[in-house]
Amino acid sequence: MNNGNESNVVRIGDYVIIQRQKYSKLHKITKKCKVTLGKDHVELDVIVGRPFWTTYKMELKSKKLFSLVECDGVESLSEQLIKDVSSGIDNRNIFDDGSSQLLSKEEIVGLRDSGLSGSEIVGHLIGNSKTFHNKTEYAQEKYLLKKEKKYFEYMTIRRPTFRLVAQIMFKQDPGKIMWLRMDTLSQITTSVGIHSHGTYLLYDSGCLGLPAASMLHYVGENGHIVNIHPGTLPQKEAIQAMNFSEDHLKSLMTVNIHKLLYNLLGNSSSHQETTNSAESLHELSKSSDVAGENLSKGDESNFQISDNKPAKGCENVPKYSSEHLTEDRHLAEEGDSKKRKLQDGEINIAKRPRWELEMDRAVDLLRAHKADGLVVVSREHPLNIVASLLPLLAVSRPLVVYCVLREPLLDLYMHLKCRGDVVGLRLTETWLRTHQVLPDRTHPDMLMDGGGGYLLVGTVVEGKRS
Template sequence: MEENTIKVGNYVIIQRQNYTKLQKMKENCTVTLGKDVIDIDAVLGHRYDETFRMVLKSGTKRTYMLEEVSQLTLTNNTQVEESGIDNRDIIDDGKSQTLSKSEIENLRDRALSSGDIVQKLVENSRTFNSKTEYSQEKYLKKKEKKYFEYIQVRKPSIRLLAQMFYRQDPNKTLGIRLDDLSQLLTYANVHSDGHYLLYDSGTSGLVAASILNSIGHDTRGHLVHMHPGNECQKSALQAMHFPDEQQRRCINVNLYSVLRCYHQNDIPELTTETDTAKRKQTEEDTQQRKKPTWQYENERACRILREQVDGLIIVAKEHPVNVTKELIAFLKGDRCVVVFSLVREPLQDLYFHLKERTDFVSINLSSNFMRSYQVLPERTHPEVSMNFGGYILTAYKLIKLTC
């Protein structure tokens, strides 16, 4: 029950129809949706996925508080008397609506439902009945979306985060769509007891959160999350609010720092059991060594790299050849390397590089474009706004046989 209760410090996804926004809960918390400012303190102590109604604060404009509703009932009571044949005679001069802006704002101030406001707009429109049936339907949907007064507070999940990041700005996740993400996890065969190596240079922590979510918390698996900067991107990792035990299974290290540590062999010998038992050390030992956190993380990562990993995933802004050449040495035989890129040409260079090697087979470069369709009565067509997604290269490493 406590896990499903919204508390201060938790991340929530505020959803208003198809619009979603990630928000960290705190005292006196407000969120801005379009031009509306919403005080969301009322959701604290409630369970996720509950629905709230936006109620205008007295003496304010477009500032709302929330009240819980037990059941959401949406009824479209807009009366459409007639429709036109075409829109050729309709002139968009901004004078078709007889209600002024202040009168429309007064409708919202009176706390009318979105259906009632849309009905008033239709009744006072000079051109609505002249529009075609299709144009009328678009108009009604647009206005209902604008004046929709309900929001839902949802618990972050990998699917919701992937869709939200991609809708807001695909560049935040290097163009990874939900179908691309699922293929990365499938090709790398991510499971609970595996050790995985990820190089990520800009997906807001989405790929790392997805892998850690698949590993779980009551397992033996680990994720070595390499990144190029001093700090990794971890918006998605924070939003998922993983348990402490699960978070400790993600080892965040700088690429160059951990490789330097590995090749210098400056790693204390510790057993895997000692490393995974929440790093139980005495205070005397800690004070004696006085090593910074990043150095401990490097040592943990190097111990896993010595044993080699069960899957290698690379999602990089940089050209992937040099990064891949450096990291495939840590991949076990009979395991897969998966590389994602928004453009094809860098992966073509990597494809030919792996072809020249003798330790990789089944090298494949593909783009499984997922086309979304809009299905409506008597018409079906692709979505108007679609992005192409990216390309994925996969290759399997051969097992070295010793005589």
């Protein structure tokens, strides 16, 4: 992330996390920036140039439009209002018949539109309630906590961290990140043995850039991450949300998988079989969007080998004709032609597209030495992808494959067992249950997600790569 004193303050173009009680939202700061929190609209101009972790109070500016005023801390409604209120012994004589509150709905809305603070509005509700003073102290606290959630008028601006970004994306829509929880991401980075001076390959076909942001966070500015994607452009939402510096982002190279494999292995006879299996990825990249939609609906029919034949225990990677790479070879020939023109001085280097520059960097890097780890997070069947990228991985280096379903990893497990150059294969399932920890009230949460996907981990060794 950004270093120096400038990283401690909010700047235009930065991403921030807006926290209001237990609700958190990721937002990008722009000029004349506004954010929507439920039905309220809040102006964020005042936070530019102020430090992170500053708390602000929302003050009504017009109907449903609030401005922010910096304050020292948060005042709890229960602490303000309950200290001078008497309480009852029990709730046996209290009945919820809808007539305990003397104020009508229109009058309550009018109190808020008049510019009263949240504590003043709740004070009016308590004063016009016929049963509040007869409730027990515990029931009164519970009532005030419910009202505080509705009329809470404080927010804190937090610096984005990877844990917070991952949790926010998972709460919004776990299907968009393939149900990748924070604990699963930590297992991926641990299993791949990531360190600050390493070179790592990552195949990501649709997780909003969350695996790339995780690996880039740990690698820093001294390592290299080759982010391989199947489509035209990679997903970078999580990477942008982390506010990485320009020097930090230089460690990341995003390349297309079939262009990378052709540049590295397309003319190599010693890797002909790997090239043949890589040719099927052209069709995989075309269907990645459709596969992602089916996966979010729980459809397992999308996980098929490219030749529509199931992977059996000791079968090799399916062979494919070279017709699928015709378009990629034309693109590669055009790239070679451009390189020749660059050498002749006919085209300015500054006009070269960024993806082409990053492709050259990735090819030069992987030709100099092989990668120190391989991570595959794919919506497609991972067998052909892993078989194509495995020759780029150095010996005694780890391989980690994540998938939402177990069956594709079982196919890959049997294939790698028969190859003889991957050992220590382990197929595991991540199971996590959160707990509520409060005084005298510690218990597991009643609601939890069904699962965190499956991981296949192994180590590459010397051997015949069939």
